Amino acid sequence: MPLVIIAIGVLLLLLLIMRFKLNTFVSLIIVSLIVALLLGIPVKDVVKSIETGLGGTLGHIGIIFGLGAMLGRLIADSGGANRIATTLINRFGEKRIQWAVLIASFICGIALFLEVTIVLLIPIIYSIAKELKVSIVKLGLPMVTAALAAHAFLPPHPGPIAVAAEYHANVGLMLLYGIIVAIPTVIIAGIWYPKLAQKIVPTAFTREGSASFGVAKSFKLEETPGFGISVFTALFPVILMAIGAIVDMVGFKENAFITVIRFITNSDTAMILSVLFAIYTMGLRRKIPMKTLMDSCGSAVNALGMLLLIIGGGGALKQVIVDGGVGDYVAKLFEGSHMSPVLFAWIVAALLRVCLGSGTVATLTTPGLVLPLLATMPNVNLELVALATGAGSAIASHVNDAGFWMVKESLGMTLKEAFGTYTILSTIVGVCGLVFTLILDMFL
Structure with a gap:
């Protein structure tokens, strides 16, 4: 039984890792x-x-993944991310401080990986929480919500990029749809749920965070890049890929101009242009030596080595599932079924996420089981299937997820409090991601 073999493989993977x-x-x-x-x-x-x-797996995502890491590091090391966060927090004021943190985290989260966003922003909100005399958890939950949603739905994050490659989905369209899905999702999970969580686990909202996470690279605000240019630099790849997606949706007649637009807005080209743009705006324009900028880029890529191998390992497991005929077996099981491929992809990814802990590994393994089923269905929107896979991979973060421990420790919560806040919050992100993707599927 192929599914029994896969179950044995999942259990063995859990045993080896845990x-x-x-x-x-x-x-x-x-x-x-x-x-x-x-x-x-x-x-x-x-x-x-x-x-x-x-x-x-690595052949397609390597360029985007590496350049995305460089872009994020250039923005972080220049103080651009710090400027975005502090400016929004100052402008929104004390009463709407959660909205400020949510928006700052979402903007930074597009360019920075989940863990980097948390490490970068925790010290900032730690200081704000002490100044305003509020619990860091009140500010931390909106921050991790936005970072998690960006990580699950939006290229150039590793999961969305990798799953887009596996499904042969259009990266620009996936980004556009991902933003549409992510906005209401982060509002529900990051703004509304914390108010409910305050009643479910009130003790969590008395925490002051961990002092060890309260130390960050300090910047004098006047020495950091301007707010506008920092936001524009962080969003530059998003703008380029979104333009490409719109061109694809409208279906312009092919000519030399459209060909150039497609080339510039291709995900690989968009990322290299974005890194070059960041080198200028975050560095050369501010008289920062090229060697310093390249050191930032080098350190960003050096930190990726193991993560790239893990992504490749997930791709290897996916391939043996495909080559072993498991996907075809699953397709036969669901032959004649009217289950939405979007829902099916979400269920598979969610089950793998709960079992394996790693959202990226769950995302990469899911296509091996889903692709044969998609082949039997006409007119499947591959971008939405990819988004549903990302949503499933975000659900129910718990003790086998490194991100769970990072959030728990940085916000200074007990295990029970982390379950009542972040585990439920990540589940809301996963479920809302599915619901809004299904709604989008009705109109596309």
């Missing part, structure tokens, strides 16, 4: 080898299947 503390990439490769053999893939083809999955 019980034996084995490196996630090594665990993924071991499980891929075992699952491939159990599925009956010929011994001589097993390694080839793993190499194909790993190389195919």
Whole structure:
């Protein structure tokens, strides 16, 4: 039974990572080898299947992933992210401070990875919370909500980029739809839910956070880039890819001008142009030496090594699932079913997320089970299926997710309080992401 073999593989992966503390990439490769053999893939083809999955996954996302990390680091190291956060917080004022944190985190979260956004913004809101004499949890929840939604729905984050590649979805359209889905999602999970959480786990809102997370690289505001140019630089790849998506949607007649627009707004080209733009706006324009800027870019890429391997390992596991015929088996099970492919992708990703902990690994493994089913369905919106996969991968963050511990420790919560706040909050992000994607599917 192929599904039993996959279940054994998932359990083995959990055992290797959680019980034996084995490196996630090594665990993924071991499980891929075992699952491939159990599925009956010929011994001589097993390694080839793993190499194909790993190389195919990294081949497409490597450029975007690496350049995205550089862009985020340039904005962070220049003080641009600090300027965005402090300016919004000052303008919104004390009464609407949660909205300020939410918007600042969402803007920064587009350019920065989830963990980087948390590390960068926690010290800022830590200081604000002390100054306003409010719990850091009150400000921290909107911050992690926006960062999580950007991480789950929006390129150039690794999960959305990788799943777009697996489904052959248009990255620009996925970004456009992702923003539409993310906005109401972060308002519900980041603004409305914390008010309810204050009644469910009131003790969480008495926390003052961890002092060890309250130290950040300090910037004098007058020495940081301007607010407008910082926001524009962070959103520059989004603007370019959105223009490309609109051109695709409108369906302009092909000519030299449209060809150039498509080239410029292609996700790879958009990211390299954005990094060059950031080098100028965040650095050269402010007389920062090129060597300093390249050191920032280098350190951003150096930090990616293991994450890239883990993503590749997820791609390898996906490939052996495909080559082992599991997807075809699942497609036969659902033959004649009227289940929405959007809903099916979400369910698979959500189950994998709960079991594996890593949203990125769940995102990468899901297409192996979903793609054969999509092949039997006409007129499937691949961008929405990719978004639903991202939404499923955000759900129910708990003890097997590194992000869960990061949020718990940085906000100084107990385990029970983290369950009552972040676990439920991430579930709301996942469910709202599905609901708004299904609504969008009705109109597209």
